[in-house]
Amino acid sequence: MTEDREDALDRPMAQCELRKFLFGNRVEAVDPESLERFTIVSYLKNGTCQFILPSGEAETGIYGFEDGYYWTRYSKFRGGKINRFSLIPGKNGSAQAYFADGRRAYLQRVLGPVNP
Numbered sequence: 623m624t625e626d627r628e629d630a631l632d633r634p635m636a637q638c639e640l641r642k643f644l645f646g647n648r649v650e651a652v653d654p655e656s657l658e659r660f661t662i663v664s665y666l667k668n669g670t671c672q673f674i675l676p677s678g679e680a681e682t683g684i685y686g687f688e689d690g691y692y693w694t695r696y697s698k699f700r701g702g703k704i705n706r707f708s709l710i711p712g713k714n715g716s717a718q719a720y721f722a723d724g725r726r727a728y729l730q731r732v733l734g735p736v737n738p
Contacts, residue, residue, distance in 0.1 A: 634708040635717065640692050643709060643717060644685070648736055651728035654718065660728055664736045673699070691722055 635643065643649075644665040651660045661673045665685055671694055674680040683696035691706040706722035709730065719727035 632710065634690060634710055634720075637687055637690055639711075640687055640690075640709060643730075643732060644692055646735055648733040650731045650733050651719075652731070654726060654729040657729070662733065666736055 646665065646667045648662055648664050650662050652658060653660055659676060661675050663671055663673045665671050669684055669686060670682055671685040672680065672682045673696075681696045681699050683694055683699070685692060685694045687693075688706075691708055693704050693706045695704045696702065707719045707727055708722070709717040709719055711717050712729070714731075716729055716731045718729055721727055
């Protein structure tokens with residue numbers, strides 16, 4: 623039996639889908655309520671990630687994929703702790719991120735590949 627497209631939008635991305643969405647891409651993160659941009663994150667192919675806030679503040683961290691989640695860790699942002707997220711596909715190529723504990727995080731959209 624095939625999965626209907628509406629149901630597919632309610633399930634988290636599989637590990638391969640997470641990699642395709644993030645790996646080597648620049649991703650915009652917006653507040654899901656106000657739709658205001660929070661940051662743009664570049665997920666480099668070497669396992670580092672870099673974000674820049676609208677204020678110009680920037681930080682480099684690391685990221686990876688594990689057990690159906692992607693994780694990030696920055697030295698300052700979010701207290702320097704590892705945070706794990708799932709992504710649920712949305713409309714127009716967006717995805718809603720959720721912390722591993724189920725709290726909603728930022729709405730994400732791929733802007734394109736990271737410049738080499």
